[in-house]
Amino acid sequence: MTRFWLGGYGPDMEGDAEGIGFLAVDDGRGPSTLAHRGTAAPVASPSWLAQHPRLDVVYAALEGAGAVQAFARSGEATLRPLGPSLTAGDSVCHLAVSPDGRMLIASCYGDGQVIRYGIAEDGGLVPAAPDRAAVLRAALFGQEGADAEQGASAASDPHPVPAGEEPRVSHAHSAIFLPDGRIATTDLGFDLVRIWRSRPTGLALDHEVVLPRGTGPRHMVHHPSGHLHVVTEYSCEVFTLASARDGRWAPVSATTVSQLAEVGTDFPAELAVSKDGRTLYTALRGSNTISALRVTGAGEAVEPYALADSGVDWPRHHLVHEGVLLVAGQRSGTVSAIDLDERTGAPREVRHTTTAPAPTMILPVR
Template identity: 30%
Template sequence: MSSTYIVSGSYASAEQAGITLWELEPATGKLAKKAEIPGVERPSFLAVHPNGTSFTAVSETGDGQVVAYWLNPQKGLIQELNRQPAGGDHPAHITIDEDGQWVVSVTYSGANVTVHPLRSDGSIGEMADSKHHEGSGADADRQDAAHPHSALQLPGTNRFFVCDLGMDAIVRYRLDLHSGQLEQEAVTKTAPGAGPRHLAVHPSEAFIYGVNELNSTVSVYALEGRDLKERQNISALPEQFAGDNTAAEIAVSTDGRFVYVSNRGHDSIAVFRVVQGLLEAVGHADAGGAGPRHFTLVPNSPWIVIAHEGSGTIAVKHIGEDGMPGETADRVETVTPVCVRLLK
């Protein structure tokens, strides 16, 4: 079996190696460090280009930046290409459209959704458009203003759903693929104080799943045309848990049978079975470290790779036939990892 490569982002300083390339051995789940690169402060969230030879990162700082990189995973090489202003404070998420032409990022503190073009060499061009969010939510501490937290492309379309944690809303935009201009089309409200963070699309059914950071729930949306209709809301925590927790990442298994959510505080991976699009709780697996901020499922394999912000570790766990992550195959130390992305 050929190796799988993973790139991790972090809350490292500019002097530290904040981005690391890892090789995952498919048979054993062991991680080997192949390359690392310093030079960017808090290179947190990453997006991999469809060509697999370049990726982008956000520098999650005040007046942040978006950064482009070239890489050769087989030779263990990473090189920065260029940087552009992110258009606001603390960019928290970045994505590349399916055709590899545009970068869409969001600034959590700046409350902006921005678009940059991608050049043929993988570098980022000057900003094409920016849309500002205004609003607030029920939680006075966390929802004092709009805080866009992620952007997800609806597969096969030029529509993007932006989760705004501060507004308790998911905003749908149309991206003009020629000009890079954004047009707001619809707003879907969540429960007050939910704090929508990230979304995941079912691979074969018309459902989208949203993880809500502040109340640690999962919202199930039926996709009717391009509209989101909430069909279910289910807790990501065990009934008996009474401590502090914020939910972080969500993903659907490649075969569409399971949905996974990470909990920071309970430090677990919540597992749900998909039944006709809706969710049934299966259980909670130990995340293998403190503060599981992000994770990725490795397709056509039994591995889940989890980045622990709190313990400064990345763990690889084996997923059983029942969908539950179990044995830890490997656990490596690294600087404050907050994102793990699979190279395509």
């Protein structure tokens, strides 16, 4: 049985999920048997999930509660809390685990914080020391190289605020660990990609990559070529970043996710890469479509080449799994399975759709 943990929104986030869900496909019978098989762990709005690289431990961002929590596998389709939940920032919406399994990075949409947690040998989360709690919640800085005990957020918008407009708000949205050990995070509110170094005392800002005002960088993938592809929620683009010899990242190209995308109506969500690295997939909430983009050259640019129906309403997350694209439809309360062309990677027809409570994220079970 091919299995997945399913993140979702519960009543505190206007959804009907009762906790981390369990999704499965019967082996040998294909995606047509994909079905939601119940709740693996009761918890409020686990909107994003992340897997420990070695242990049967899953981390959940409890978005409505502003907390994070670890869960250990306790059965074929169940998880148990591995310690109590820990306070995060406002509307924590994304988690990333380091390749060595020693730290967790939480991105908080509501207040812009990026918070680092330690991970114990058993996979449990290590809370900040009590005397550092206030610093964790309120560390504000904008200077390169500044340290923050465990959590950090930017103090200022790099773009001038037009006369008569209200100041914008920082919205951290995702994180990814880079091969050199640094951490890249997006700030959707300030149109930034930040590069951090992890130090014994916490996170230190290495440098910032400023994208055009109003783009809204949301999620990222690190491509096998070494480039970083970033999808923007507001401008419907994919920016490709490259690292120079001095270690500083900078944009090298930008591409509209689809010629049919409508800015202000479509809002790209997840960005996923095919196993062979030749194709990127993003979902457009609004038109409820999936756009495929071909990676060109040495990975330094992408171009849209196919658009297909997602089979769901408000496709918040998707992943490529064994030649199929699985898509979580938050508003429709469904998960779809879309066939991918074996030769081109283009999304084809929706093979199957199953009901699921307000799904927001799909995570393969180890």
